[in-house]
Amino acid sequence: MPAEIVFGIGASHSTLMNTHWAETRQKAEATRFRDALYEARDLLAAARPDTVVIVGSNHFRGFWLDLIPAFTIGVGECIASGESGTPKGPLPVDVPLARHIASALMDGGFDPAFSARLQIDHGQTHAVQYLLDGLDADIVPLVVNVFAPPLPTTARCADLGAALRAAVRSFPDDRRVAVIGSGGLSHRLPWPDWRDPHGDDEEFMVAAWLNGRGDWSRYDARRRQIIRAAPSIVNPGFDEEFLGLIETGGTDRMRACTTEDLQRTAGNGAQEIRTWLVMAAALGHVPGRRLAYEPVHDWLTGMAVAVLDPTAQKEPTA
Template sequence: MTDIVLGVGASHSTLMNTHWEETVHKDEAGRFRDALYAARDELAAARPDTVVIVGSNHFRGFWLDLIPSFTIGVGECVASGESGTPKGPQPVDEDLARHIAGTLVDGGRFDVAFSARLQIDHGQSHAIQYLLDGLDVEIVPIVVNVFAPPLPALARCDALGGAIRDAIAAFPGDRRVAVIGSGGLSHRLPWPDWRSPDGEDEEFMVRAWLDGRHNWQDYDARRRQIIRAAQAAINPEFDDELLTMVEKGELHRITAYTTERLEEVAGNGAQEVRTWLVMAAALGHAPGRRLAYEVIPEWLTGMGVAVIDPAPHGKVSR
């Protein structure tokens, strides 16, 4: 029998790699990093064969010429390697990935996109770098559109997680599977609505998102300058509410937010909590544990880590 043995939700920031020394809130940054390592140890203890990584796209894997709501990597997977994150081919559990994609489509629950040659960015590779360090596992990469409206409704992300859970349970054999949701929490990026850019910087960003498929690196230096010049907009109250939902097994309540309300309260970067929602739903919304929450303005983000163990009393079955 194929079982989901652990879930992890974790924020990501490439500024961990590129601007650690310039980070003023070193204690907070250290506690967050330690929580990533603690989650990594829990993943190791759960002994997964495969890790489903649900992450976002930062216009280095998908561009405005084609933006599916949900995409499953079912073949080759290459990490773009920006900002010191892993680069190059990643090992994919093709059998499980194709089973999940086929089950979702054949069952009529989701017409997901799939890619036999998927490029991922730090929306997945940040988790590979910190949460899968030293683990001999294959992955199933799943990309959720969180930055190019119209975005999939939060309720659809919740339903997708449940459908993935059912598909994994139906997979023949005895795979042990973990699920990671990578992204969030509250933050605001200086990224426009692509449909109505305002000013030179926003027009540049939209052009990079439209034309970057073959030369995204050419746009990266200015992109980073625009991001580094942004002011932090973190909402610790929202982040605490979300993490409390995770702890209580009630993250499905976040579906009460519309896309517009979520951005108003927690910033456009908070749209990444869709990845946590897919993960939590795949874990059957079992109660979780908060490992860390830190406000790190230099990274523009409220940084959280949580673990969901579906086994009774929080113990991984052996």
């Protein structure tokens, strides 16, 4: 029996959930978001995936400005950087499926980078920590560049999700595959356009992004201070509109949204919705179900969880 995609999850992430839970003033909102992660985990477990493709972003702890691919697939070892209380160390990778996906994407006209020794950060390991807790499943890490312009377009990300769907379904061995899109929603990070930094903090950030390979932790304390000092800029109107597209299966309409549109309307952190678009397209843009949306200003982010279940769209047999 060939592989099939059986479940999808879109989920926001924030390391402040780990490091500053006690200081979080919006405890009710934070708790509802955390509970939604646990509910999504239970629904994922019920779908019985063998492998989970985790589509996530890079926060300059696994990639640096010396080399930034638009898309990267981990096809061998995968090492979690372990920052801010997220998992650290090697993660189990479904190497045969990962290598098949990389080859199938190449054959289908995509040119993803691949890594036989990939380091990932909380852009994916937050999902490992909360959504894969207790699950016996391998992963396929897929990293999307969302913070170092020029960025892949939203249309290209949607096309990647469709190509990922075809690649998984062409895998000849039996696999139940889930896809997680980790990131977003609206938020603004105190991060510069690396091509045009202004002031000491922005110059520091760009230096960390350029020179951090092999030594990212020495920049982390000041990075954290800069982030904690940033004002919260969340756009619930944008977030509600996007989640409405998730719920109605209309996410393909985001193809027309440009990088500049997202930046202006929902902040540079909203560029992470590309990971949700890849996931939704891999699920065939089936209508989803929102489990939570909370604008948690203490975490600087519109925090959301949604699930996409393709079996829920099938008519029951007589």
